[in-house]
Amino acid sequence: MNKIWKIRGFEGKFADEELIKMIKEGRLLASDYISTKDMKNWIKIEDSIYQFYLRREKYETI
Amino acid sequence: MNYLPSKLLKLRKHYNYSQAHLAELLKVDVMEYMAYENGRKIPSYEECQTIANLYHISIDEIIKNSDEVTLYNVSSSRTDEINIEYFLPKKNFFDYLKEFVKNHGILVGTTIGVVLLGLLVIGLFTNKEEIPYSLNLLNINRLSVSETTVVYIYGDGAVKGSGDNSKGQLSNLPSSNAIKVGEGSDFTIILNSDGTVSYVGLDKELEAELKQWHNIIDIAAGDKHIVGVDQRGYVFAIGDNSFGQCEVSSFKNIKKVYATKNATIVLDNEGILSSTGEFIGSSKIQSFANVIDLDASDDNLVVLDENGSVEYIAKNKNFLNIYKWQNVVDVCCGDNFVAALLKDGSVVVDCDDEKITKQVSKWENIIAIDAGNDYLIAYDGEKIYGVGKNDYQQFEGEAHQEILAQVTNVKIAINDTIDVTFDSVEGASGYELRLNAGEGNVKKVSSNQIVSFFSDGLENGNNYQITITALGDGEYYLDSDPLMLNFTYIKEEKNNEEEYVDINVNFTDMDEEQLKEYLNSIGISNIICVETASPCEEGGHTIISVDGISSGQRIAKRDLAKAMVTYYTCKIPENEGVDNE
Known part of the structure; x- marks a missing residue:
């Protein structure tokens, strides 16, 4: 697995699959920031295409 | 709403690509790519990169959930930069089907086509992705500090800590499932992903009480009390209640809790703060609106609202720089500083100590910050950085480092060589000097x-610069700022007709006065007398030997002023003086 994701508040880097798993499990929130070395900025999960994996009811409460 | 499908469609149509071509490029089958465009699936990050490269846009534009995207005019010069191969006529799903029929016969081809279309229809109406139950966790910060310890969560939920472990507060920290940590004066609490709270420390009563807590969505630790809120919005508090910090029964619809040393602060679903206990700003806490984060030290309180604005209440100081800060995502404060984490991963601090400001300005890619009364901690996902008091070794590495002072009292002497002298700097392991020629x-x-x-190589009359840097040891001290000194090189005029003095006397025949008189007459003034233990012989000469000059020697006159002569005498018996009297 190619560990490319940095998650604000977490140590180390994460693979795409790990990021998605953490979002699905609710361990990452809509308000969490993610980025990679190729991205210019951090982005909130809720503002990224990865909001697709957020639980709908959780996402709406934030 | 997922805007990726409309964005992908917009891009593909603009550049006249087929879905099949995109599928080929992404090394997925057409059905998979179609799932991206109809919103049933999200491409992997690697595929997003390929898409971004294809359309010559940044990966940020793909990752951002927006249908706004840069479209280049294909007739402009920009097209020169885009691989022309992508503008060739493209095949779509039906083109591939036709090709298959042509190659394999109409029956097989039609059958496969029907199966694929069937799968497409099934896929459109069945999205059975299982998402496990999760708690409504808000804005969790995975870094927590007390006055003596730093604790943080790394990787997928392991807890690490450093600092004072005299009460066992850092022993046996969990290795997984942690979502949030809190540090009391002598304990650590951990919110686990299943909504339970763990206690690490010596107080068995607190530990037992925490075992009763379930479905907790947020926790906080004061000096000697623990606060939690469950998913119904009910707040719980246990531990020391000397200041009323555990009087939390009136709080309802709470989504986040904070704890200062002797107080509990809660944030409700409307973004309003309430509090109980004693802390600076307790009377004004409800005046803040739309709050998303806060932090408090003994002397200061700092609040971040959803617009990224930072406000503070301070006992003794003004922190006016905070009003210049933009894109703030996290705040914290100590007794003499307020710090903020910015969206770009840098940290800013409003503080009187320029060394701290300077050191903090070097931090980058930071993902979390927190502070004790006297120190600031940052975390970049790889390691912990710190600045300020580190009495319990809460942090390592750069945390100990200080920037060395610049060298002082520099003197530049131009002789045959350019000679530089300067005073030493405390803590410097060495010095680097550069001459810009x-x-x-x-x-x-x-x-x-x-x-x-x-x-x-230096030219007479030209200006040059010498730069001196005091060098740190790489562990505790950082290099000083370079000190730059300008000077004009004036070449020393050599005297071609050097004047010399020939020494042609026997010093041991002289008495001391005669010797001094002679040396002074030829220009030597640095004269040292050393009396030896050897007793003088009656009637003999007192001078035994002379160093630094000798009979038969020829000395350049210009060197005489720098010369130093030491002469040694015998010891005159003490009773000689008495007899004379």
């Missing part, structure tokens, strides 16, 4: 000895 004019010395540069 010629080659190899960089000297590294371990102490503040005289450092000489050759003057070859």
Whole structure:
């Protein structure tokens, strides 16, 4: 697995699959920031295409 | 709403690509790519990169959930930069189907086509992705500090800590499932992903009480009390209640809790703060609106609202720089500073100590910050950085480092060489001196000895610069800022007709007065007398030997002023003086 994701508040880097798993499990929130070395900025999960994996009811409460 | 499908469609149509071509490029089958465009699936990050490269846009534009995207005019010069191969006529799903039929016969081809279309229809109406139950966790910060410890969560939920472990607060920290940590004066609490709270420390009563807590969505630790809120919005508090910090029964619809040393602060679903206990700003806490984060030290309170604005309440100080900060995502404060994490991963601090400000400005890619009363901690996902008091070794590495002072009392003497002297700097492991002329004019010395540069290559009357840096040890001290000194090189005029003095006397025949008189007459003034233990012989000469000059020697006159002569005498018996009396 190619560990490319940095998650604000977490140590180390994460693979795409790990990021998605953490979002699905609710361990990452809509308000969490993610980025990679190729991205210019951090982005909130809720503002990224990865909001697709957020639980709908959780996402709406934030 | 997922805007990726409309964005992908917009891009593909604009550049006249087929879905099949995109599928081919992404090395997925057409059905998979179609799932991206109809919103049933999200491409992997690697595929997003391929898409971004294809359309010559940044990966940020793909990752951002927006249908706004840069579209280049295909008839402009920009098209020169885009691989022309992508503008060739493209095949779509039906083109591939036709090709298959042509190659394999109409029956097989039609059958496969029907199966694929069937799968497509099934896929459109069945999205059975299982998402496990999760708690409504808000804005969790995975870094927590007390006055003596730093604790943080790394990787997928392991807890690490450093600092004072005299009460076992850092022993046996969990290795997984942690979502949030809190640090009390002598304990650590951990919110686990299943909504339970763990206690690490020596107080068995607190530990037992926490075992009763379930479905907790947020926790916080004061000095000696623990606060939690469950998913119904009910707040719980246990531990020391000397200041009323555990009087939390009236709080309802709470989504986040904070704890200062002797107080509990809660944030409700409307973004309003309430509090109980004693802390600075307790009377004004409800005046803040739309709050998303806060932090408090003994002397200060800092609040971040959803617009990224930072406000503070301070006992003794003004922190006016905070109003210039933009894109703030996290705040914290100590007794003499307020710090903020910015969206770009940098940290800013409003503080009187320029060394701290300077050190913090070097931090980058930070993902979390927190502070004790006297120190600031940052975390970049790889390691912990700290600045300020580190009495319990809460942090390592750069945390200990101080920037060395610049060298002082620098003197530059222009002789045959350029000689530089300066006073030593406390903590420096050495010094680097650079002369901005010629080659190899960089000297590294371990102490503040005289450092000489050759003057070859320097032109008479020109200005030059010498830069001196006190070097740190890489562990506790950082290099000083370079000190730059300008000077004009004036070449020493050599006297072609050097004048000399020939020494042609026998010093041991002289008495002391005669010797001094002679030496002074030829220009030597640095004269030292050393009396030896050897007793003088009656009637003999008192001078035994002379160093630094000798009979038969020829000395240049210009060297005489620098010469130093030491003469040794025999010891005159003490009773000689008595007899004379």
